[in-house]
Amino acid sequence: MHRRRRTAFLLTAALVTAAPLLTACGSDAHPGAAAVVGDDRITVSQLENRVNEVRTAQRAATKDEAQYEQAISKSGGLTRDTLHGMVLDRVLRQAAQDAGVSVTRKEIQQARAGLEQQAGGAKALEVSWLQQYGVPPERLDDNLRVQIEAQKLAAELGTDTSQPAFWKALSGASRKLDVDLNPRYGTWDVEKSSRTDAKLPWVRDVTAAGQQTA
Secondary structure (H helix, E strand, O other), rough: HHHHHHHHHHHOOOOOOOOOOEOOOOOOOOOOOOOOOOOEEEHHHHHHHHHHHHHHHHHHHHOHHHHHHHHHOOOOOOOHHHHHHHHHHHHHHHHHHHOOOOOOOOHHHHHHHHHHHOOHHHHHHHHHHHHHHHHOHHHHHHHHHHHHHHHHHHHHOOOOOOOHHHHHHHHHHHHHHHEEEEEEHHHOOOOOEEEEOOOOOEEEEHHHHHHHHH
16 A cells, blocks of 8 residues: 555655746747647646646535635645646556556456545545545546556566666656647656756746845
8 A cells, every 4th residue: 555655646746836926928839738748639728627627626625715725725736747647647658558568447446445445435535635646536546547557567567666667667658759848837857757847038937026126
C-alpha cells in the first residue's frame, strides 16, 4: 500500500506551489492547445474541464465556504498540475506499450476493492484520493489504471518506480512522443518527464510589478 501511495504521489499529486499572476502578450504558438503529445492534442478546453471536475468535487466534499477556500489554497497550482498529469499519463502509456505492458479492467477493480477495504469504504477512498492527490471520484479508476500500469512497467523493467531505470523508460517515451507544451503552462523536461515553469520574455509577473509600483 505504501508503494502504491508513493507512486500515486509521484504521478498525480501537486508538484508545484501556486504560481504568481501572469499576463502575456504576443502571438500564441499553440492556439487552442495546452499540449501536444505525439498525435494527441490536449486542448485548453479539455484541461479546463479536468480542473473543473476537481473543483466541483472539492466543493461537494467541503461543509462550508471556509473549508472550500482552504482546499483551493492547498491546490493553487491545480491547472499546471493537472496538465502535468494528463501529459505524464500519455507518456507512461507509451512506455508501457513499448514494454508490452497492459492493464485489465479486472486488475483495476481488484485494486479498488482492496483500497476501499483499507480506507473504510468507497466514499472514504474517494475523499482520500481527492484530498491527497487531487483526483475527483469520476477519475479514480483512471488514476488506479495509471498506478497499476506504472507498477507493472517497473516490474517488467526489473526495478521500481523510484529508480532511474523506470524514469529512463519514461524519458524515452517523452522523447518518442515529442511532448510540446503551450508556453503559458511551462515546458516539458524530457529527461525528468516532468513539467517545468518557463522563463519567457513576453510573460510579466504582475504581482512583482505591483510591488515595485506600490
